[in-house]
Amino acid sequence: MRIVVTRPQRSGERTAAKLEALGHTPVLLPLFHPVHHGERAISALSAPMGAIAVTSAEALRALARSEEQLAPYLSKPLFAVGGATAEAARKTGFERIFTASGDALGLTALVKQHRTFLSENEPLLYLAGRPRGTVFEEGLAAAAIPFRTVDCYEMLLSVISQSMLETALAEPAADVVLLYSSEAARAFFRHVSADRYRLKLAATKFICISRNVLSLVPEIFRANAIAAEEPSEAAMFELLRHHSGT
Template identity: 80%
Template sequence: MRIVVTRPQRSGERTAAKLAALGHEPVSLPLFHPVHHGERAVSALSGPLAAIAVTSAEAVRALDPFGERLAPHLSKPLFAVGGATAQAAEKAGFGQILTASGDALGLTALVTEHLALLSEEQPLLYLAGRPRGSVFEEGLAAAGVPFRTVDCYEMLPSNIAEEMLDKALLDTAADIVLLYSSEAARAFFSHASTEKYKTALAATKFICISRNVLSLVPEIFRAEAAEEPSEAAMFELLRPNSGT
C-alpha cells in the first residue's frame, strides 16, 4: 500500500524503513520539524532533582550534542512515556528507565507510583516540548507530585509546498495516511483543505495514534484510531487493509 508518513523527517525515516520492510510504499510528508534547546535541559539537569520525565524521544535527542556534560545525570531515574522514548533514553546512556504505557495518563500513573522518590527539594524534572497538551502536568499537579518543567525543544510547522502535497496525495492516490498527533492532524487538514485534495482522499483511510487525534479527522473521511497510543498499534490497523 501507498502510505503517507506525516512524522518529522528523522522519526519519519525510521517509520518509512519499517513500512518498506513490510512491503509497503512509504511517502514522506513531514508536517513539522524540531528545533532543539538542549542547553536549557542540561542547565536544568544541573539543579536539584530526583528523577526525569520525558513524553517524547525528541526531548532526549535535544541532549545528544552534550556528551560529557550529560554523563553525571545518566544515573537518575527517567520516566519515559512509551517504548520509543525509552529506547532513545537507553541509547543516550540513561541507566534507570521506567516505561509507561504510551500516553500521558499512563506516565502520570507511573510517576505517582514512585512518589516516594520525590520531594519539594528534589522534584521531578519534566523535559518538555512545545506545542504540548496539558494532561501530564495537570495530572502531576492533581496527584501532588513536586515537579518543574523545562522546554527543551519545539516543533515548528514545515514549509509544505503545493508541489510536495500534490506528489504525496495527487500524483498517485494514497491508501493510508498516518497521523501521530493532534498538531499533525490539524496541520494536515489545513494543508489539504481544497476540493482537489478532498476528492483525492475520498478513498484514503486515516490511521490515528489515539481517539483524540481521530476526533480531528473530518467526518467525510474514513478513519480509525489505534487501540493504544503506539506506532505498533497503528501498524496493526494496516493488516486488514493489506489483506494479511
C-alpha cells in the same frame, strides 16, 4: 500500498524503513521539524531533582550534543511515556528507565507509583517541548507531585508546497495516511482543506494514533478514519496489517 508518513523527517525515515520491509511504498510528508534547546535541559539538570520525565524521544535528541555534561545525571530515574522514548533514553545512556503505556495518563500513573523518588527539594524534572498537551502536567499537579518543566525543543511547522502535497497525496492517490499527533492532524487537514484534495482523498484511509487524534479528522473523511487501540506505532501498524493483509 502507498502510505503517507506525517512524522518529522528523522522519525519518519525510521517508519518508512519499517513500511518498506512490509512491502509498502512510504511517502514522507514531514509536517513539523524540530528545533533543539539542549542547553536549557543541561541547565535544568544541574539543579536538584529526584527523577526525569520525557514524553517524546525528541527531548532526548536535544541532549545528543551534551554527552560530557549529561554523564553525571544518567543514573537518575527516568520515566518514559512509551517504548520508543524508553529506547531513545537507553541509547542516550540512561540506566534506570521506567516505561509507561504510551500516553500522558499512563505516564502520570507511573510517576505516582514511584513518587518516593521525589520531594519538594528534589522534584521531577519534565523535559518537555512545544507545542504539547496539558494532561501530564495537570495530572502531576492534581496528585500534588512536585515538578519543574523545561522546554528543550520546539516542533515548528514545515513549509509544505502545493507540489509536495500533490506528489505525496495525489500522484498517485495515497492509500493510507498515518497521523501521529493532534498537532499533525490539525496541520494536515489545514493543508488539504481545498476541494481538490477532498475528492482525491475520498478513498484514503486515515490511521490515527489515538481517539483524540481521530476526533480531529473532518467529518467528510471520518468514515475512512480509525484509531489505534493504544497510542503506539505498533498498534497503528496492527491496524495497517488488518486492512492491507501484511
